[in-house]
Amino acid sequence: MAKPASARNPSAGSTVVLTLALALASAGLLFLLLHLSPSSPSPTPRTPHRRLRLRSGARAARQIPFDPVIADLERRLDDREWERLAAEGLHAPGMEAAPVPEDFTDGDADEDYINDSLRFNVTSRVEALFPKIDVDPADGLITGAELAAWNLATARREVLHRTARELELHDRNRTRWPSCTTATTMAASPSPNHNSTNDEVGWWKEEHFIASDMDGDGFLNLTEFNDFLHPADTTNPKLLHWLCKEEVRERDKDNDGKLNFQEFFSGLFYSIRHADDEGSTHDSIDSDAPAKKSFSQLDLDNDGLLSADELKPIMGNLHPSENFYAKQQADYVISQADTDKDGQLSMKEMIENPYVFYSSLFTEDDYGFHDELR
Structure with missing residues (x-):
């Protein structure tokens, strides 16, 4: 009976095995080169x-x-x-x-x-x-x-x-500056980018315009209109006085033109309290002692009432x-x-x-x- 070729020639079987091994090794090396080699520089x-x-x-x-x-x-x-x-x-x-x-x-x-x-x-x-x-x-x-x-x-x-x-x-x-009607209309309907914090105190009223109109000509020039829109930054004493009066007006429940302690305590004190929060204790928060101290410091004439001018020291807290x-x-x-x-x-x-x-x-x-x- 005839023997298989591989049996007749042992070297032939070894050659086949060696060829397959080399092929697998080459494929593996190629795979590694493709996946592990550095990629080209990215533009981003x-x-x-x-x-x-x-x-x-x-x-x-x-x-x-x-x-x-x-x-x-x-x-x-x-x-x-x-x-x-x-x-x-x-x-x-x-x-x-x-x-x-x-x-x-x-x-x-x-x-x-x-x-x-x-x-x-x-x-x-x-x-x-x-x-x-x-x-x-x-x-x-x-x-x-x-x-x-x-x-x-x-x-x-x-x-x-x-x-x-x-x-x-x-x-x-383009011929003249804002009149009272124009300015109050502009202020009452502020633009989306207008960041004034004074809307709630009725700042667009005629008295506000008059206080802003430093030269009294019935119109606002650029400087006056800038003060009108940003009264907290003005150096105009009339406008600063108006801003203080607005704070009183908003909280003056008995309409006497001044703030008594209760009006100050219930309406104004908590608006400025954040300035003293770091030194506050739990006990002081539940009492009116800090408010009484603040009230007495502001009440310069000791009449038990706060006038508009007596609020000036705290206006920076109310209107940064x-x-x-x-x-x-x-x-x-x-x-x-x-x-x-x-x-x-x-x-x-x-x-x-x-x-x-x-x-x-x-x-x-x-x-x-x-x-x-x-």
Whole structure:
């Protein structure tokens, strides 16, 4: 009987086995090369980074832009949104939209981002702004007062810009300033971006207009109208007196033009209590002792009643001004960037902590489109 070929030739079987083994090894090596070799560089980095996002006025809330460049770009975004509302009939017809410069943005979905790292470098901006803030005195250190003054100047520019925009959109014939009727109508129907906190005290009434009209000509110029819209920030004594009178009027139950202790305790004291909350105890919360102490401190003539003028010391608590927010933001920034805890900021500290000054503008993206501003 004939034997199989492999039996007749033992080397033939070994060759087949060796061939199969080599084939399997080659396939395995090819698989490993395909799956473990480095992939080609991706055009979009997949590492977390930060990019600078612009905010419209509606998003900005009370955050004051640190950098005038950012403030200007955000102002343009806010104007564009304002004009869009005007075009939809929610405001008077506005001007042609002022676009954000394309050099700083991608447009479309990414138009709110500053994406040119060569033209906007956070560290370079901090270096450029430092000597502009360090002015009183220029000693190489920025104090809380200097930073607050810087913030306040920025905030006032923003507020005045919005006031001018109000005038431009409502003064249709462009020939005169708002009269009492025009101004009270504008104030009674504030725009969606108008953030006044004084609506509940009847601030649009004729007496408010008269107090704002410093020159008594029956119209409000830009400064007067700005005070009209933002009485908490005015230096006009007539308007400050009116604001105090409004606080009395809202809480004066017996209509005697002043506040007795019960009117103060039930209506006004809890509005200002947050300023003393840190030192409060559970017992004091349940008693009227703190209120009596506050009342006696305000009652300068000791007649047992608080007049409008006697409320002036607490008006800053009832109606925080831009100065309050400017100082608050300065204190916070210094607390975050003051690494040596001397209460001041050096150039080195600001350079080492640049994102503190732009913190409200940054977002973390795992799969972003921009590598700048890391």
